[in-house]
Amino acid sequence: MTAAEEQPGSAAHVLELVANGSAASRADLVRELGLAASTVSARVQELVDAGLLAEDGEGASRGGRRPRRLRVPASGAVALAADLGSHHIRTGAVGLTGAAFDVEERAHDLTAGPEPAVEAIVGRLADLAERQRAAGRPVRGVGIGFPGPVDPATGRIVAPARMPGWHLYELRATLADRLGLPVVVDNDANALALGEHRAAHASLRHLVVVKAGRGIGSGVVSHGRIYRGARGSAGDISHVRVDAADGRPCSCGNVGCLETVASGAAIAAALRADGIAADSAADILRLVEHCEPRATTLVRQAGRHIGAVLSVVVNFFNPEAVVLGGALSGAEPLVAAVRGVLYERCLPMATSELTITAASGGPDAGLTGAGLAALQSAAPAP
Amino acid sequence: MTAAEEQPGSAAHVLELVANGSAASRADLVRELGLAASTVSARVQELVDAGLLAEDGEGASRGGRRPRRLRVPASGAVALAADLGSHHIRTGAVGLTGAAFDVEERAHDLTAGPEPAVEAIVGRLADLAERQRAAGRPVRGVGIGFPGPVDPATGRIVAPARMPGWHLYELRATLADRLGLPVVVDNDANALALGEHRAAHASLRHLVVVKAGRGIGSGVVSHGRIYRGARGSAGDISHVRVDAADGRPCSCGNVGCLETVASGAAIAAALRADGIAADSAADILRLVEHCEPRATTLVRQAGRHIGAVLSVVVNFFNPEAVVLGGALSGAEPLVAAVRGVLYERCLPMATSELTITAASGGPDAGLTGAGLAALQSAAPAP
């Protein structure tokens, strides 16, 4: 029932099923994987021998012998992860279960260019690596979520809006070099999508995860994996033209983009124009929670615009769920507006079994996703 | 370089590579598949023994021994195919190469309900089967392209607009029963997408094929295969709301859908309202070719509306190509308008290597796709 990874019954796949709770015993794995019991047993044995999996007492009987429960050992491997925002760097260690340890967020202005950002990231992650190793957890790799387009094959940043100096920056190579670990760099929305998929929707095959914060991004899960499209830019909904934004110049160089009316940055700017102090998405959220009417109106409007664009996506892509993440997804009016527009505009066939929900993975979902991506790409062999 | 089918080196895959011209010898197959030469040889031998593949003289040397050329034998298996339109039934036999034989189109009003349509289809296909068998070509199955939503798992028609009596009709089961052959039923746009992909864009992985005729549909190829989404309704762009259609009631029960301003039916209705006789998409095409200004304007406008919707799709899905098919794609102004809007509105990253083109598979592309789908689903073993 869970996302396929690589081969249907590979070691990595087994590990994932145990880590995310889909399977807690060999018998569960047999049911999930559809492989012969002997095959599963052999694979589990390998993983136990390699220290990547541990037996952990017995589970409840289902009418026969009790299963021997499996779990990922506490001393299991971790990946270091960093979730980069335009104004912060969030770091942490992510285990195979998707749990994040030792999470820390610091303010940092990414627009100041790549060098200071790399210094900050390397500093934080090197400390983190040391602490993890001291705690007996081997560090397998590094995952980075970057708030802009990333070429997934090379780990290079491509033409990010509003971040001069980053274009074609070799972020993966640089970090790999500095940290001496394999590094995976992906778009932040893709990281969030991966994290949400694993944390809350592991059984779904087709999923759209929207990250609504200062900017707007989306990550697409198709057939249980991140879908990137031809050039790696799939999931962009930020620069779709909407009529309500007619003529407004966008950071992408075009005019009338969704981002210019529905992003956190746009809402904050509109509030400031009305003399209401607001800078970040968190500020907006606070205003909405305090029932500031102007903020609520703007957020609801943003939700309607996002919903209008998503209605095309839902009809076209026919996902099983639309998950709203990012700071603004904490605002109920936004979620309600998106829901309303989608149910009103989309085909009944596309919405009849569609889940529309705010992200449930918490503030670490993006971090988790970046870490899981790194763990996944690192070979599970010891 | 070609679409993956099932296992990377299955018999069906080998057959497909030879059929579509990607490989003409065992050595080519080795290069395409990345398998060991011995493995490929064994698989080819099986297919030759089964009569599904034949040796055909020798090819050109590449500096060593000449390869023994492989081809699909003329007496190879075919599938019967039917491409259903709201007002016609087109039938033919499709070989593994994607060539269609014995094609015939008859007028038939599908809105009259399923029973007369089934009679017409069975009549035509039974004749066709007899002729093919007489010519020594075994008939492996039947593929149907239906102009409405199809549940791909069951081959049932689901809630087609404007076609009372078809809802939940068991088209696959009925035809399989009547013809005594395995039947595949799919949406006509999906069939067209499959046909176009094989005929002209076999090396592309992500592709959107729009069918613009009396209605508007689209078929999506992702990772080289038809993408269906959660409920099989993926690819719908017809019922996206566009502002220019504000308030117009649509056959789907909603208002303001793309279909109400950009479909062949809508254009024809607008022309009739202006006193210009037009009924079918073919009529519109004729008017455009005769430079009737009103028709040209309407078609260009339709292209802009379709382009606006596709711009969302292109940003989100990031395909390698957008292919415009269906009768209206023969109108240059429509293609030009779609191109213009896409290049204007989409992200440079999404369009920089995007191909936007009219379908090249000819009028039989949909038929071919339906037939290929049937051949593909029928096991290649004899």
Place this chain on the structure above:
DNA sequence: CCACTTCCTTCGGGCATCGAAGGAAGTGAC
């Protein structure tokens, strides 16, 4: 306590693929 279920392992065997080795046929330099 006895039949039945579930869980898991051991063992032999099937099947697909691989790589090495080599034969057949061709090219091109000398």
Place this chain on the structure above:
DNA sequence: GTCACTTCCTTCGATGCCCGAAGGAAGTGG
């Protein structure tokens, strides 16, 4: 012409993955 080299394809073990049968261990429920 001939000799080295290339390409094409086949034959023949060897290997590795997976399966199913058989069976032991442990529990449940009548």
